[in-house]
Amino acid sequence: MAEPFATSDPLPDSTGAPSATASAGTVEWVAPDALGPRVADLIAEGGRFVMLVGLDERSVSGAGLAVEAVVGRPDGGLARLRAGLPLEEPSYASISPLVPAAHWDEREVKDLFGIVPRGLPDPRRLVLHERWPRGYHPLRKDVPAAVRPPDAERHFVPFDVRGEGVYQLPVGPIHAGVIEPGHFRFSAIGERVLHLDARLFFVHRGLEKLVEGRSFGAALPIVERACGVCTVTHAVAYSQAVELLTRTTIPPRARWARVLLAELERLYNHVGDLGNICAGIGFQPAVSRFGWLKERLLRANDALTGHRYLTGVVAPGGLATDLDPDGLAVLPETLDAIGLELASAVRSIVRSEGVMGRFHGTGVVSADTATALGALGVAAKASGLGLDLRRDRPAGAYEELEIALVTASTGDVAARFHVRAQEAHESLRLVREAARRLPPGAIVAPLATTPLAGDSVLGAAEGPRGASWIWLRAAADGTIDRLHLRSASFANWPVVAAAVPGNLVPDFPLINKSFELCYACTDR
């Protein structure tokens, strides 16, 4: 059923497109209540839920709001279904009952746009906590970014589990350690967790509102800083979207450098996270060992780019700064040493029965749960789902690389430890190969054209925690009309909450660290 809106998304010409991963797809307008059944049909045909994005159409077509569901087709293409909604009391039939992976997306769209998914199983607030006033929906175009709304006098009502012997254990949002804020409320009987309610979004900075009206270049530092440890992932996903929108082809050196940087990011994250898992059981010798390995990788990053966390290197059109020749020269030697030490450190963990006894059978996520909740990255692979954008929708120089996909079947902490350890070795190999094949030449190409107003595209990159997606639409003056970042952590947090019930309360830190998700890029 067609809506009375013309689609403002012409098919981009596919020649010279930077990659298959950044892809426009065609937007199909559907009736609001047909959204759920259509998405469910696509998923039944082997598709995967990618994201739901809320839109204010007034800036483009002049009328109303909209929601767009994006589904990845098995052939690598994207299905984009958009439903137009009136400005007054916008609502549609919730898709979460059919597609559980969409439930945080729908709660977010409800908070930020005031679009109500009718029949949403959990209609509580997600992004905007109770101190935000009712009726305040900041991503609507008529809400000014710089005006602070008054505080509301309402209180958080936690998810309640009642019954004889059930007690609640609130943890956070301030934790004993230098970690991000999250409030975890355990409902437990004795030491067993019955239910975990994870309340995040304490670091919501309104980044998606902040980039609206900015040029593509001026938005990059903000997108890149959505979180501290996924900077390359987000910068690549964003840059690919901009390059597709402007029909820009990046130079070969930038294509290969992006692979090198993305794999370095995966490497230091995985190595650090292997240590964090050990910290979850207080096994300090391993924490120190992996910590020192991570430090050496950060110093290699610094020598290569001038930034330990690789910020400020990737930019729309290619790279902002070239890789340092001295840093490149010593890289193979550094990687060889780290590879040996990493293998030895992992071996010492795997051979320790005391450690593995805590890892095995803890925090199990079944393949069915991972599929239903839309798990990504390590969380998906550890439960046997072979999902990886580098293989499934290769972009840039990944098109020329064979990726050895690592999966495990047990879905427990041990499986997530194993997947990270194996992926780290694969990343070491890929960094070496990218460094060897890195061609000389220009690092950046000017953006070829100014995008058409209302043109929208998606960009994506496989980060250390899975696929992060950027949805991007251009405004009439060539600035950003709307940007949505759906990070891998956003997708995986509901999986953490599902992994905990049935486990002991003191195993939560271990389970949580086996996912090691970011709060900041979930919250934005």
Add this chain to the structure above:
Amino acid sequence: MPLDVFDRLLRPLRSRPVTSRYPDEPPDLPAAARGLPELDPVRCDGSAACVSACPTGAIRLSDPVWSLDAGACIFCGACARACPRDAIRLGRQIELAVLERADLTIERAWRAEP
């Protein structure tokens, strides 16, 4: 594994400290390090390209003062890339602590005698 045990026992004897003597000795900064943006007052011609390139609005320019708010700078290097005369580079100054917020603003006279 007995060999593993020996390896673990002997490791501390074989390895050397990985920490450095900073601040007694200068930090080991890589060549690519991005410290505080530095202005070459002789090269600067007051084009203000850095002012419009700065994503955080940390740079101001008047005649004859170029100023940088190090508290707003994110060390991205956009100013250095934008400068048509290569008058800015991200230097090697990384010790930026001050006692007063106002002291984070650095001022340079750009209309210097050649």
